[in-house]
Amino acid sequence: YIHRLKKGFSTTHPLLNKEVQALKNWLSIRTSYPHAESEWVFLSRKGNPLxxxxxxxxxxxxxxxxxxxxxxxxxxxxxxxxxxxxxxxxxxxxxxxxxxxxxxxxxxxxxxxxxxxxxxxxxxxxxxxxxxxx
Structure with missing residues (x-):
């Protein structure tokens, strides 16, 4: 599940198996990035949040x-x-x-x-x- 908060309105959405697998693949790739332990999913090449x-x-x-x-x-x-x-x-x-x-x-x-x-x-x-x- 992914949790989204926008202007005080929160929703939770299920992720499809393909989406979970894509996220896992990305997280394994990004281990080589600086600050790979960051809570942010998408990082710049410098390791900062995108x-x-x-x-x-x-x-x-x-x-x-x-x-x-x-x-x-x-x-x-x-x-x-x-x-x-x-x-x-x-x-x-x-x-x-x-x-x-x-x-x-x-x-x-x-x-x-x-x-x-x-x-x-x-x-x-x-x-x-x-x-x-x-």
Whole structure:
């Protein structure tokens, strides 16, 4: 699990096995870094905590190296998570809680742009109707 605290709002998220393995791999690599015993997960080559600016640079450079046509920034990782959850049909309130949004209006943005969410809606509704008890 990973614990997140933002503006006094705390959430705890489970990590997937792949994510746990990636973190373990990274922590074994970083043993060669100065200050490897630091509580910070990501360190600079000098062993200091990775700054917000350094992280921004890494993400935007990686987007450019991948040939993406738009400028990538770290917050896009969060947006992609919200859109992915919405596209999987996850309940909007659950997405709100997962992302730590206090206001549901910030979460609805992820679901509003997904026209595919309406695909098969009448078939699903009719299926439930057939099984309804009168």
């Amino acid at each position: 700054s917000r600016q350094q992280f921004y640079h890494i993400i935007s450079t990686s987007g450019g190296n991948a040939g993406l046509s738009l400028e990538i920034h770290p917050h896009m990782l969060r947006h992609s998570c919200g859109f992915a959850l919405a596209n999987m049909g996850i309940d909007t309130r659950l997405i709100q809680d997962y992302l730590g949004h206090r206001n549901i209006r910030h979460t609805v943005w992820y679901t509003a742009s997904n026209a595919g969410r309406f695909y098969g809606i009448w078939d699903r509704a009719r299926g439930r109707q057939r099984h309804a008890v009168l």
